Amino acid sequence: MAKRSIKKEPIVSVSFGKVLRTYNGMLRGFRWPFVLCMLVAGLAATIGVFTPWFHKAIFDLLVQSEPSTQVVDKALRVVFWFAIFLLTQFVVWRTSGFITAWAIPSASKRLHASSFAYLIRHSYRFFTNQFAGSLVRQMNRFIDSFLELHELVQWEFLPLFISMVGASVSLSLRNRWLGIILITWMIFYLVVNYGLARWKLKYDEQKSIADSAMVGALSDGITNSLNIKFFSAYNGEEKRYAESVGTFVRWWRFNWNLSEAIMAIQVFFYIVLEIGIVYYAVRVWGSGLLTVGDLALIQGFILQMIGKLWDFGRNVRRLFELSAQASEMVAILETPHEVKDIPGAKPLRIERGAITFHDVSFHYQKERGIIRGFHLSVRTGEKVALVGPSGAGKSTVTKLLLRLFDLTGGSIQIDGQDISSVTLESLWRNVSYVPQDPILFHRSLKENIRYGKPNATEYEMIAAAKKARCHEFISSLPHGYETFVGERGVKLSGGERQRVAIARAILKNAPILVLDEATSSLDSESELLIQQSLAELMKGKTVIAIAHRLSTIMKMDRIVVMHNGKIIEMGTHDELLKEVGTYQRLWNIQAGGFI
Template identity: 40%
Template sequence: MGGFRGWLLLMLILETGQAASNILVPYAIGQIIDGVTAADGNAAPLIERLKTPLLLFAALNVAEILFSRASGACLIVAGPRLRQRTTEMLYAYLQHHSVRYFSGHFAGALAHRITETAMSVNHTVWAVLFDFWPIGVVFAVSVTLLLRTHADLGGFVAAWVLVYVGVSFWLAKRCRPYAQDYAETRSQVNGKIVDSVTNILNVKLFARFYHEREYLNRYLETEVKAGRRTFWYMERVRWFQFLSAAALKVGTIYFALKLWDQGLIGVGDFAMSAGLALLIIGDARNLSRRFLEFFEYVGNVSNGVTTIVKPHDIVDAPEAQPLRISRGRIEFRDVRFSYVPGQCVFDGLSVVIEPGQRVGLVGFSGSGKSSFVGLILRYYEPQGGQVLIDGTDIAHVTQDSLHEQVSLIPQDPTLFHRSLKENIRYGRLDADHADIAVAARMARADEFIEGMKDGYESLVGERGVKLSGGQRQRIAIARVMVKDAPILILDEATSSLDSITEKAIQENLDLAMGRKTVIVVAHRLSTIAHLDRILVFDRGRIVEDGNHEELLAAKGFYQKLWTMQAGGFLPDTRQEFSAYTGHTPDAQLDATLAEASPAE
């Protein structure tokens, strides 16, 4: 709110003027009525005799217009900017959450939380400025005027205001849990809708339209129940509000008539009292609703903050410095890591990848390959040991500098719903069209890009759905080629490509690699057979380490995988290995696994 204090203070002053002008109108009318009733026997023109109260009446109306419209102009200037700033801050904070955080939340629900929280922040501020503060001014001025008219009349209205505001606040506060639950349910339903729409292809392929509608309807029913609980409570609040308003109207008119009958107030004071009572009732009737809305907004903000503004799992160290890679040497030094306490993935893993080496990672699913890559990218923090690049512990460098110098081509790349050119240029924002074209040609993406109606300006759809899996992979490869980072990680980077295209791209990748340090995760062993070195993972350990020929000659784990591999693909699990061979891993393989020590 720091940059908006001036605007908020100005709007507060303007709203004070607007509310005071509005509530003083009955006072001016009362002065006019007193002037009219006192006109008997006075020969002066009526307008002349009422000049002062008429000028006051006109001035109050003009002031109300000027103050309210000036406040509205400030709102037009500051309102959208406040929402923009809130959205920007929430999104910036969300960006720094870990991969683990995003894997546990619906993307659509997070986006909904940001937009709803930003809107609720606006509504909360506006409720205070344009609802509660003006109503407070109206109540204060009204009570002051009535106390000046007669102490009993002013005391009655003051007591009513205090009781009404107190009870309304108490009732609305009790409604807050209902409003929060309703907001939470709406966010959950929104996330389910986004999840279903994102997977609409699966819905069609499995003919699950009715199932999805039934699945969504269960959550919609929960939303309906939460809504009804909230609205029924609000209805009880409205009963209190209407009964209280009736009590004020009857009580004020009764007191005013009684005082007038006793000659304690004049006709003008009576008219002013009735007018003030009606204005107070109008604002008070809205007060209960505004309290309810206010707590709903506060609930939305609370939910958004609770979901998004959590401590970041992975943060830069206070004295973190930018990483500068000159060679590309990667070292795991006695690394201990687990996703869940008690279920260790790595226990004392140590290995060195020398600068410029091209290293393949193979192993069953769950053997530790993805965790190895994730630790290099600092998606996760090890519980012990160090991951070093060029001798620098990556825990002591900025995450941005690390990611700027490490490229990843994932197995299932996603693209922005932007043009092909923008997606490729994302690797290096200052890349010109020539750089983009060269990268696309090396990734063999130019073939299909040139055949598209808008060429490089063609939009790819949400997450790249307008492209095939192979086309998305080629764009991802082109994006990484444009980035040209000194460390390159390929996670099944060509799995969606046909063999001819894969061979052509692989040749270009070999050229692009140059002296980069390259890590290749593969299930298809033929794609890594030409690399300098292969690390064989099993159960979080490196059980074999060498090049293709050396590992075949050792007749160990890798040789068995290579021999039994059908179509060049590695079985995903040890169970599949057993099913394929017809027996459990033999004694030699178990001995290899049992005796393997972490590779240095």
């Protein structure tokens, strides 16, 4: 392995303790079921400690006495009580299992809800920098890791601890040095295994990171399946995915080899214990200080401990593997939300719907400015269009209005209220947004349209669909409004998705309307119908619309021409056509048939 170079990814710096504290915090108020699980499991393990003592009693009876009815009766009484102990242990273990069967799904439900609630509140920037598939994988692994961690503690580590204490006390009662030998060996064994597991953790984390990268590459390829086809990129994408799989496999194989090496060390420890303690026990038996039953007792505890300690090494390694798998999601849960309500934020109250951009500046990175010294006042009920070449900052302005990013400088106010001081949800409730490429939920058309107003009546929903000119095509579908649209709405055409998104905005009926190329995916006939519907929708509302096709914004109250994040021209359509400038140039290009 040392000769082979593996590219190292940044390690998620989350300790095992942080993982446990995260789980503990998310399950606050729901700890008693787990305490009960541990108490019942501990009782079952304690009962199991007495098993070798029954073996001792039977062997001592059989070895020290001649066969007779009396001896058989005594031995059978021991067997009877042994059976009672085993049945009791069985009942207690099953009770623990049934309690766990109730507690774990309930805990899983809480973790799912809490993780999703925190994850979905991360910023727009956060999601643009993440693979959706990787986030899904990380969240699922975080929850699955908790379930397995609980199982390890309840079914492995707790019984092991009780067995260790029971075995040490039991052997010490028969011979002090036997107890000391066993305790010394167990402590040394546990420390070595724990140290090896901690040392291996960094490689488990690299394997986990490589796994997420592999899933992300797979998700990226599936999402862009059409691009792969149209650019004849099968070979390139197959190679790209194979590279991510290859990286994962190298870390997987390396970790597997480490586990095998650690297991070999464990086996050596077991051999030393078995030979050493049996050798000493036989010597003590030869001195008449131990009975044959004691040898059976010792061997019973050795086999019991070896069975549990054999699993201990693997379980400790698994413990840290689970920590590594959970650490990526813990890092996300520990990452503060970039855009959030300030302390004491109040709901936005819309009276007029006037919008003011005052000296607004914004950049994605320090060296890359997007908006600089942007000033714009939109009056109540005014319809303003933003136009300009690609990269001018038009869409960024609307994203800043929606507070998908926090400003670098300046302020944005709605009716005199700084949007940074109002609650995000109240801001979004008062703005209807139709993006250039709307994404729909993989739900029915009815659910997607009603997303704008969940409590809308059937009549209101259909009325909105008619205004958006999508009722006709929906009615022609076999299942009508109950039709599922596919992931991201892929079962619909671009124009159909756009019209459904417009219907959703119409139903929401917010006082401020933001249109980002809202008619870009429509054919000429549909665009004419939608323009008529939008004219009705925009009545009495403050509107900011981004348009590429200038013919769609000729009747706007004001047209703002942007370039490099600044306003360079402003006026009505007729006023701007009279000036020799960017708008006139863009209009001449489109009028000439280039676009």
